[in-house]
Amino acid sequence: MPEATAAAAPKKFVLQQYKTEVHVDWCPGCGDFGILSSIQQALYQLQIPPYKIAMISGIGCSGKTPHYIDTYGLHTLHGRALPVATGAKLANNQLTVVAVGGDGDGYGIGAGYFVNSGRRNVDMTYIVFNNGVYGLTKGQASPTLAKGLKTKSMPEASIQEGVNPIALALGAGYTWIGRGYALDVKNLVSLIVQAITHKGTSFLDIFQTCPV
Protein backbone atom coordinates (compact mmCIF):
# COMPACT_ATOMS: atom_id res chain seq x y z
CA MET A 1 0.00 0.00 0.00
CA PRO A 2 2.57 2.62 -1.10
CA GLU A 3 -0.10 5.31 -1.38
CA ALA A 4 -1.03 5.09 2.28
CA THR A 5 0.00 8.01 4.45
CA ALA A 6 -0.27 8.63 8.18
CA ALA A 7 -3.66 9.90 9.31
CA ALA A 8 -2.13 13.20 10.47
CA ALA A 9 -0.33 13.99 7.19
CA PRO A 10 -1.73 16.68 4.86
CA LYS A 11 -4.41 15.22 2.60
CA LYS A 12 -4.03 15.50 -1.15
CA PHE A 13 -7.48 14.08 -1.82
CA VAL A 14 -10.59 15.29 0.00
CA LEU A 15 -13.38 12.98 1.17
CA GLN A 16 -15.76 14.38 -1.44
CA GLN A 17 -13.55 12.99 -4.21
CA TYR A 18 -14.53 9.47 -3.16
CA LYS A 19 -18.25 10.24 -3.55
CA THR A 20 -20.32 10.41 -6.73
CA GLU A 21 -23.38 12.58 -7.34
CA VAL A 22 -25.56 9.53 -8.02
CA HIS A 23 -28.64 9.45 -5.76
CA VAL A 24 -28.27 6.70 -3.14
CA ASP A 25 -31.56 4.82 -3.37
CA TRP A 26 -31.26 2.25 -0.59
CA CYS A 27 -34.23 2.04 1.81
CA PRO A 28 -34.37 4.50 4.73
CA GLY A 29 -32.68 2.84 7.71
CA CYS A 30 -30.56 0.51 5.57
CA GLY A 31 -27.23 -0.52 7.12
CA ASP A 32 -25.60 -0.12 3.69
CA PHE A 33 -25.34 3.63 4.32
CA GLY A 34 -22.95 2.97 7.22
CA ILE A 35 -20.86 0.59 5.10
CA LEU A 36 -20.70 2.98 2.11
CA SER A 37 -19.64 5.85 4.35
CA SER A 38 -17.02 3.63 6.02
CA ILE A 39 -15.52 2.53 2.67
CA GLN A 40 -15.32 6.15 1.49
CA GLN A 41 -13.72 7.28 4.75
CA ALA A 42 -11.23 4.40 4.69
CA LEU A 43 -10.14 5.19 1.12
CA TYR A 44 -9.83 8.86 2.10
CA GLN A 45 -7.78 8.00 5.19
CA LEU A 46 -5.45 5.86 3.13
CA GLN A 47 -5.26 8.64 0.48
CA ILE A 48 -5.37 6.15 -2.35
CA PRO A 49 -5.84 8.13 -5.59
CA PRO A 50 -9.40 7.45 -6.82
CA TYR A 51 -8.02 6.62 -10.27
CA LYS A 52 -5.99 3.78 -8.72
CA ILE A 53 -9.00 2.05 -7.13
CA ALA A 54 -11.36 -0.51 -8.68
CA MET A 55 -14.62 -1.26 -6.86
CA ILE A 56 -16.22 -4.48 -8.10
CA SER A 57 -19.71 -5.65 -7.10
CA GLY A 58 -22.14 -8.49 -7.73
CA ILE A 59 -25.93 -8.31 -7.74
CA GLY A 60 -28.20 -7.16 -4.94
CA CYS A 61 -28.59 -3.94 -2.97
CA SER A 62 -24.85 -4.01 -2.19
CA GLY A 63 -24.21 -4.22 -5.96
CA LYS A 64 -24.95 -0.53 -6.25
CA THR A 65 -21.97 0.42 -4.08
CA PRO A 66 -19.59 1.18 -7.00
CA HIS A 67 -22.22 3.63 -8.35
CA TYR A 68 -21.67 5.78 -5.27
CA ILE A 69 -17.87 5.73 -5.01
CA ASP A 70 -16.00 7.89 -7.52
CA THR A 71 -13.38 5.38 -8.61
CA TYR A 72 -13.18 2.81 -11.37
CA GLY A 73 -15.96 0.32 -10.85
CA LEU A 74 -17.79 -2.64 -12.29
CA HIS A 75 -21.27 -3.87 -11.36
CA THR A 76 -20.96 -7.46 -12.52
CA LEU A 77 -23.06 -10.63 -12.53
CA HIS A 78 -24.66 -12.36 -9.55
CA GLY A 79 -21.97 -13.96 -7.40
CA ARG A 80 -19.18 -12.97 -9.78
CA ALA A 81 -17.57 -10.01 -8.00
CA LEU A 82 -14.56 -12.08 -6.87
CA PRO A 83 -13.49 -13.56 -10.23
CA VAL A 84 -13.85 -10.15 -11.91
CA ALA A 85 -11.88 -8.51 -9.09
CA THR A 86 -9.20 -11.21 -9.45
CA GLY A 87 -8.96 -10.48 -13.18
CA ALA A 88 -8.72 -6.73 -12.58
CA LYS A 89 -5.89 -7.16 -10.06
CA LEU A 90 -3.95 -9.60 -12.23
CA ALA A 91 -4.31 -7.34 -15.27
CA ASN A 92 -3.21 -4.26 -13.36
CA ASN A 93 -1.40 -4.94 -10.11
CA GLN A 94 -1.07 -1.19 -9.54
CA LEU A 95 -4.76 -1.00 -8.64
CA THR A 96 -6.25 -1.25 -5.16
CA VAL A 97 -9.07 -3.71 -5.79
CA VAL A 98 -12.08 -3.93 -3.49
CA ALA A 99 -14.88 -6.41 -4.20
CA VAL A 100 -18.22 -5.93 -2.46
CA GLY A 101 -21.34 -8.06 -2.31
CA GLY A 102 -24.13 -9.40 -0.17
CA ASP A 103 -24.34 -12.67 1.73
CA GLY A 104 -26.63 -14.20 -0.90
CA ASP A 105 -24.29 -13.06 -3.67
CA GLY A 106 -21.11 -14.26 -1.92
CA TYR A 107 -22.08 -17.32 0.12
CA GLY A 108 -24.90 -18.57 -2.13
CA ILE A 109 -24.54 -17.81 -5.83
CA GLY A 110 -20.79 -17.10 -5.56
CA ALA A 111 -19.91 -19.74 -2.95
CA GLY A 112 -17.43 -21.54 -5.22
CA TYR A 113 -15.61 -18.29 -5.97
CA PHE A 114 -15.62 -17.41 -2.27
CA VAL A 115 -13.81 -20.64 -1.36
CA ASN A 116 -11.30 -20.55 -4.20
CA SER A 117 -10.43 -16.87 -3.74
CA GLY A 118 -9.37 -17.75 -0.19
CA ARG A 119 -6.74 -20.24 -1.28
CA ARG A 120 -5.51 -18.00 -4.14
CA ASN A 121 -4.50 -14.99 -1.99
CA VAL A 122 -4.58 -12.30 -4.69
CA ASP A 123 -3.77 -8.93 -3.08
CA MET A 124 -7.32 -7.52 -2.82
CA THR A 125 -10.18 -7.00 -0.37
CA TYR A 126 -13.62 -8.60 -0.21
CA ILE A 127 -16.35 -6.91 1.82
CA VAL A 128 -19.66 -8.70 2.42
CA PHE A 129 -22.84 -6.92 3.51
CA ASN A 130 -24.35 -9.72 5.58
CA ASN A 131 -28.01 -9.41 6.64
CA GLY A 132 -29.41 -12.92 6.26
CA VAL A 133 -31.89 -12.03 3.52
CA TYR A 134 -32.15 -11.29 -0.18
CA GLY A 135 -33.30 -7.73 0.51
CA LEU A 136 -33.61 -6.47 -3.07
CA THR A 137 -36.20 -9.14 -3.88
CA LYS A 138 -38.04 -8.50 -0.60
CA GLY A 139 -36.59 -10.84 1.95
CA GLN A 140 -36.13 -14.44 0.87
CA ALA A 141 -33.85 -16.45 3.18
CA SER A 142 -30.16 -16.15 2.34
CA PRO A 143 -27.44 -18.70 3.27
CA THR A 144 -26.66 -16.93 6.54
CA LEU A 145 -30.24 -16.83 7.86
CA ALA A 146 -30.13 -18.59 11.24
CA LYS A 147 -32.30 -21.62 11.90
CA GLY A 148 -35.62 -20.69 13.48
CA LEU A 149 -35.83 -17.23 11.90
CA LYS A 150 -38.67 -16.28 9.57
CA THR A 151 -38.49 -13.43 7.08
CA LYS A 152 -41.52 -11.54 5.75
CA SER A 153 -41.53 -13.58 2.55
CA MET A 154 -41.33 -17.02 4.23
CA PRO A 155 -44.46 -18.95 5.23
CA GLU A 156 -42.57 -20.80 7.99
CA ALA A 157 -39.37 -20.27 9.99
CA SER A 158 -36.16 -21.65 8.48
CA ILE A 159 -35.38 -25.29 9.31
CA GLN A 160 -31.83 -25.01 7.88
CA GLU A 161 -28.72 -23.90 9.74
CA GLY A 162 -27.08 -20.66 8.59
CA VAL A 163 -23.63 -20.70 7.01
CA ASN A 164 -20.82 -19.44 9.26
CA PRO A 165 -18.80 -17.17 6.90
CA ILE A 166 -15.83 -16.78 9.25
CA ALA A 167 -15.50 -20.55 9.64
CA LEU A 168 -15.77 -20.99 5.87
CA ALA A 169 -13.09 -18.33 5.30
CA LEU A 170 -10.75 -19.98 7.84
CA GLY A 171 -11.06 -23.27 5.98
CA ALA A 172 -10.68 -21.65 2.56
CA GLY A 173 -7.37 -20.06 3.54
CA TYR A 174 -8.07 -16.33 3.62
CA THR A 175 -5.03 -14.57 5.07
CA TRP A 176 -6.95 -11.76 6.80
CA ILE A 177 -10.41 -12.34 8.27
CA GLY A 178 -12.49 -9.75 10.07
CA ARG A 179 -16.01 -8.81 10.95
CA GLY A 180 -17.65 -5.45 11.60
CA TYR A 181 -21.02 -3.91 12.31
CA ALA A 182 -22.58 -1.53 9.77
CA LEU A 183 -23.80 0.95 12.36
CA ASP A 184 -20.46 1.26 14.17
CA VAL A 185 -18.79 3.36 11.49
CA LYS A 186 -15.73 4.36 13.51
CA ASN A 187 -14.73 0.76 14.15
CA LEU A 188 -15.71 -0.26 10.62
CA VAL A 189 -13.45 2.38 9.03
CA SER A 190 -10.56 1.03 11.08
CA LEU A 191 -11.31 -2.55 9.98
CA ILE A 192 -11.58 -1.57 6.29
CA VAL A 193 -8.26 0.31 6.49
CA GLN A 194 -6.62 -2.80 7.98
CA ALA A 195 -8.25 -5.05 5.36
CA ILE A 196 -7.08 -2.91 2.42
CA THR A 197 -3.59 -2.50 3.89
CA HIS A 198 -3.19 -6.27 4.35
CA LYS A 199 -1.02 -7.94 1.70
CA GLY A 200 -3.12 -10.78 0.28
CA THR A 201 -6.86 -11.40 0.13
CA SER A 202 -8.60 -9.83 3.09
CA PHE A 203 -12.18 -10.81 3.88
CA LEU A 204 -14.46 -8.57 5.94
CA ASP A 205 -17.94 -9.81 6.83
CA ILE A 206 -20.22 -7.02 8.06
CA PHE A 207 -23.38 -7.43 10.14
CA GLN A 208 -25.85 -5.27 8.24
CA THR A 209 -29.32 -4.21 9.31
CA CYS A 210 -31.94 -4.66 6.57
CA PRO A 211 -35.29 -2.88 6.93
CA VAL A 212 -37.03 -5.30 4.51
Place this chain on the structure above:
Amino acid sequence: MRTKEWYAGEDIGRARIRRLEADSTWDPVVKDPTNIDEMVEKKTRALRASYEMQDSLAVGVFYSVDLPTYDEQLAIKVPALKEHPLVDLPLYQRDVAPLFSELA
Protein backbone atom coordinates in the same frame (compact mmCIF):
# COMPACT_ATOMS: atom_id res chain seq x y z
CA MET B 1 -35.14 -9.39 10.91
CA ARG B 2 -31.77 -8.42 12.45
CA THR B 3 -32.64 -4.85 13.39
CA LYS B 4 -30.66 -2.06 15.01
CA GLU B 5 -32.63 -2.75 18.20
CA TRP B 6 -31.77 -6.47 18.08
CA TYR B 7 -28.04 -5.75 17.72
CA ALA B 8 -28.35 -3.16 20.51
CA GLY B 9 -29.80 -6.02 22.61
CA GLU B 10 -32.89 -4.14 23.77
CA ASP B 11 -34.58 -7.49 24.50
CA ILE B 12 -31.74 -8.81 26.70
CA GLY B 13 -30.66 -5.57 28.36
CA ARG B 14 -27.14 -5.38 26.88
CA ALA B 15 -25.48 -4.92 23.49
CA ARG B 16 -25.00 -8.10 21.50
CA ILE B 17 -21.91 -6.80 19.70
CA ARG B 18 -18.64 -7.42 21.51
CA ARG B 19 -15.20 -6.36 20.33
CA LEU B 20 -12.56 -9.08 20.17
CA GLU B 21 -9.79 -6.62 20.99
CA ALA B 22 -11.48 -5.80 24.33
CA ASP B 23 -10.04 -9.14 25.48
CA SER B 24 -6.40 -8.34 26.29
CA THR B 25 -5.36 -11.91 25.46
CA TRP B 26 -6.80 -11.72 21.94
CA ASP B 27 -4.01 -11.88 19.34
CA PRO B 28 -5.16 -12.95 15.87
CA VAL B 29 -1.82 -12.46 14.10
CA VAL B 30 0.23 -15.54 13.16
CA LYS B 31 3.86 -14.56 13.80
CA ASP B 32 5.47 -17.57 12.14
CA PRO B 33 3.52 -18.86 9.10
CA THR B 34 5.73 -21.99 9.00
CA ASN B 35 4.60 -22.97 12.51
CA ILE B 36 1.52 -25.16 12.02
CA ASP B 37 0.83 -25.29 15.77
CA GLU B 38 0.60 -21.51 15.98
CA MET B 39 -1.56 -21.34 12.86
CA VAL B 40 -3.97 -23.99 14.16
CA GLU B 41 -4.13 -22.35 17.60
CA LYS B 42 -5.03 -18.96 16.06
CA LYS B 43 -7.57 -20.52 13.70
CA THR B 44 -9.15 -22.49 16.55
CA ARG B 45 -9.65 -19.35 18.65
CA ALA B 46 -11.09 -17.53 15.64
CA LEU B 47 -13.42 -20.45 14.91
CA ARG B 48 -14.62 -20.51 18.51
CA ALA B 49 -15.37 -16.77 18.42
CA SER B 50 -17.20 -17.14 15.09
CA TYR B 51 -19.68 -19.59 16.64
CA GLU B 52 -20.99 -16.99 19.08
CA MET B 53 -24.24 -16.33 17.24
CA GLN B 54 -27.09 -15.43 19.56
CA ASP B 55 -26.54 -13.10 22.50
CA SER B 56 -22.89 -12.28 21.84
CA LEU B 57 -21.58 -11.39 18.40
CA ALA B 58 -17.84 -10.87 18.03
CA VAL B 59 -16.46 -8.15 15.73
CA GLY B 60 -12.85 -7.25 14.98
CA VAL B 61 -9.91 -9.04 13.40
CA PHE B 62 -10.36 -12.82 13.70
CA TYR B 63 -7.22 -14.00 11.92
CA SER B 64 -4.23 -12.60 10.06
CA VAL B 65 -1.20 -14.22 8.48
CA ASP B 66 1.43 -13.02 6.05
CA LEU B 67 1.75 -15.47 3.14
CA PRO B 68 2.99 -15.00 -0.45
CA THR B 69 0.29 -13.54 -2.67
CA TYR B 70 -0.82 -15.00 -5.98
CA ASP B 71 0.51 -11.88 -7.74
CA GLU B 72 3.96 -12.30 -6.16
CA GLN B 73 4.16 -15.96 -7.08
CA LEU B 74 3.02 -15.24 -10.61
CA ALA B 75 5.74 -12.59 -10.96
CA ILE B 76 8.36 -15.22 -10.09
CA LYS B 77 7.17 -17.32 -13.03
CA VAL B 78 6.68 -14.30 -15.32
CA PRO B 79 9.47 -11.83 -14.37
CA ALA B 80 8.17 -9.17 -16.79
CA LEU B 81 5.26 -8.63 -14.38
CA LYS B 82 7.71 -7.16 -11.85
CA GLU B 83 8.54 -4.38 -14.30
CA HIS B 84 5.11 -3.68 -15.78
CA PRO B 85 1.52 -4.61 -15.00
CA LEU B 86 0.05 -7.04 -17.52
CA VAL B 87 -2.16 -4.27 -18.87
CA ASP B 88 0.95 -2.35 -20.05
CA LEU B 89 2.50 -5.25 -21.94
CA PRO B 90 2.09 -5.21 -25.73
CA LEU B 91 0.04 -8.40 -25.95
CA TYR B 92 -1.39 -7.65 -29.36
CA GLN B 93 1.98 -7.10 -31.00
CA ARG B 94 3.24 -10.57 -30.21
CA ASP B 95 4.41 -12.55 -33.24
CA VAL B 96 3.02 -16.06 -32.89
CA ALA B 97 4.22 -17.24 -36.32
CA PRO B 98 7.20 -19.20 -34.85
CA LEU B 99 4.79 -21.09 -32.59
CA PHE B 100 2.67 -22.13 -35.55
CA SER B 101 5.80 -23.13 -37.49
CA GLU B 102 6.90 -25.30 -34.58
CA LEU B 103 3.56 -27.13 -34.59
CA ALA B 104 3.34 -27.42 -38.38
